[in-house]
Amino acid sequence: MILEISYHNPLDLFALFATENGAIFLESVELRANCGRYSFIAIDPFLLLTSKNGETQLNEKKIIGNPFDLLAQEIAKYPLERQENLPPFQGGAAGFFGYELAKYLEKLPAEKKDELQFPEMAVGFYDLVIGFDELEKRAWIFSSGYPEQEKKSREDRAKLRIDWFLNRIIQATELPALANNFCEEKNIQSNFTCANYLQAVQRVIDYILQGDIFEANISQRFQATLPLDSAPFDLYRKLRSLNAAPFAAFINMAETVIASASPERFLRLMQNNIEARPIKGTRPRSVDRDEDQRLAQELLASEKDHAENVMIVDLMRNDLSRVCAAHTVKVPQLCGLESYATVHHLVSVVVGQLQDNLTAIDLLRATFPGGSITGAPKIRAMEIINAIEPTVRGPYCGSIGYIGFNGDMDCSITIRTFAIKNNVVTYQVGGAVVVDSDPADEYAETLTKAQAMLKALTV
Numbered sequence: 001m002i003l004e005i006s007y008h009n010p011l012d013l014f015a016l017f018a019t020e021n022g023a024i025f026l027e028s029v030e031l032r033a034n035c036g037r038y039s040f041i042a043i044d045p046f047l048l049l050t051s052k053n054g055e056t057q058l059n060e061k062k063i064i065g066n067p068f069d070l071l072a073q074e075i076a077k078y079p080l081e082r083q084e085n086l087p088p089f090q091g092g093a094a095g096f097f098g099y100e101l102a103k104y105l106e107k108l109p110a111e112k113k114d115e116l117q118f119p120e121m122a123v124g125f126y127d128l129v130i131g132f133d134e135l136e137k138r139a140w141i142f143s144s145g146y147p148e149q150e151k152k153s154r155e156d157r158a159k160l161r162i163d164w165f166l167n168r169i170i171q172a173t174e175l176p177a178l179a180n181n182f183c184e185e186k187n188i189q190s191n192f193t194c195a196n197y198l199q200a201v202q203r204v205i206d207y208i209l210q211g212d213i214f215e216a217n218i219s220q221r222f223q224a225t226l227p228l229d230s231a232p233f234d235l236y237r238k239l240r241s242l243n244a245a246p247f248a249a250f251i252n253m254a255e256t257v258i259a260s261a262s263p264e265r266f267l268r269l270m271q272n273n274i275e276a277r278p279i280k281g282t283r284p285r286s287v288d289r290d291e292d293q294r295l296a297q298e299l300l301a302s303e304k305d306h307a308e309n310v311m312i313v314d315l316m317r318n319d320l321s322r323v324c325a326a327h328t329v330k331v332p333q334l335c336g337l338e339s340y341a342t343v344h345h346l347v348s349v350v351v352g353q354l355q356d357n358l359t360a361i362d363l364l365r366a367t368f369p370g371g372s373i374t375g376a377p378k379i380r381a382m383e384i385i386n387a388i389e390p391t392v393r394g395p396y397c398g399s400i401g402y403i404g405f406n407g408d409m410d411c412s413i414t415i416r417t418f419a420i421k422n423n424v425v426t427y428q429v430g431g432a433v434v435v436d437s438d439p440a441d442e443y444a445e446t447l448t449k450a451q452a453m454l455k456a457l458t459v
Contacts, residue, residue, distance in 0.1 A: 001158035018233035036246030045124030080405035087131025092404035095123035099393035118394040201439035216375035219430025243452035247412035260417035281305030281346030315371035324352035360409035373397040396428040
């Protein structure tokens with residue numbers, strides 16, 4: 001059942017649900033060509049799937065096994081016909097996929113320190129989704145009636161669910177002004193000292209010179225304690241205002257809050273057409289117009305940054321070729337310049353056609369985690385990341401998004417993101433290391449990428 005409703009600011013509407021378990025907000029804060037058009041609110045899931053250390057919980061039921069298998073089995077129970085010319089997420093699974101899910105796809109070394117114990121996968125199954133077209137300023141409620149299976153029962157449930165939501169949003173009001181800072185900068189700690197990070201970059205360069213890899217992404221994690229009375233949704237609101245992004249997200253699930261302002265699409269699947277938009281190559285923005293333009297041109301002219309990007313494009317082409325029809329993987333954009341609130345990036349576009357007998361989960365398995373945040377070759381790069389980084393990555397460098405019951409998928413790379421649990425907030429930033437990397441420059445790049453998160457916490 002689909003009902004068009006009056007368009008309201010989706011941020012104001014979602015505020016009604018932000019503290020509820022299973023509430024998800026996928027927001028396009030910034031409109032861009034081919035991405036950033038739609039926003040979605042998904043609330044009150046009929047099923048929650050969370051996974052950690054080989055054990056997956058489906059609501060109250062615990063199952064031992066591969067969480068990708070279980071996710072695929074559950075999604076298959078709820079087929080849904082695609083409705084054209086409407087926001088594409090019309091009901092389905094949505095949530096986050098942590099970086100360490102890679103261990104279910106490849107044989108990797110034992111994990112490092114994991115004191116925060118974020119879920120490896122946390123996904124809700126949603127019969128009720130509100131889709132917003134940010135270009136045309138229109139909105140619809142999608143209600144599938146699942147998990148009911150009999151036609152009449154599904155129709156009855158779908159109508160009840162729409163009525164329930166309409167009654168809830170009567171309470172929506174304009175949000176109050178944001179709070180002041182959440183913590184002092186001096187109280188934010190990294191899991192690397194500057195000296196240790198420089199050494200880590202040099203270790204990667206040594207691996208490259210030995211022939212192990214061509215490139216690896218090394219990150220540092222920042223951590224702080226939030227005040228007990230702080231509202232994570234307010235932190236998200238600050239982040240999105242400082243770092244407008246096409247793949248912003250707020251997720252409240254499994255005692256974890258994710259607040260993200262990611263610029264990077266990992267994968268979009270629509271009617272078997274795949275698009276990936278890997279980012280590699282960064283320069284800071286400047287308030288001085290001439291200096292800002294100089295930095296952008298410097299990035300476009302940089303052989304090092306182009307090499308970083310091309311290596312990841314080749315990796316992505318290889319990953320997609322595992323699940324795409326022959327001769328359909330192409331690169332319509334290589335190293336294009338895209339400018340965001342705090343940084344300039346080089347962005348490439350890789351497309352392909354998924355084989356007819358495969359699904360979004362097959363595509364996810366073949367490509368996860370994204371090559372732009374691992375390195376090349378991917379498996380050896382992940383082994384080196386494990387050897388160098390002192391803690392697990394958790395949600396960082398995984399993915400956030402939806403897998404529709406209609407077969408479509410859209411998900412981001414989890415960067416420019418806060419992960420919060422038990423009032424501890426973390427954010428992580430990294431960069432690609434290649435043979436001609438300068439350790440000091442690589443360290444400075446991580447701080448540039450962290451700028452929006454730091455300001456959201458402290459300004």
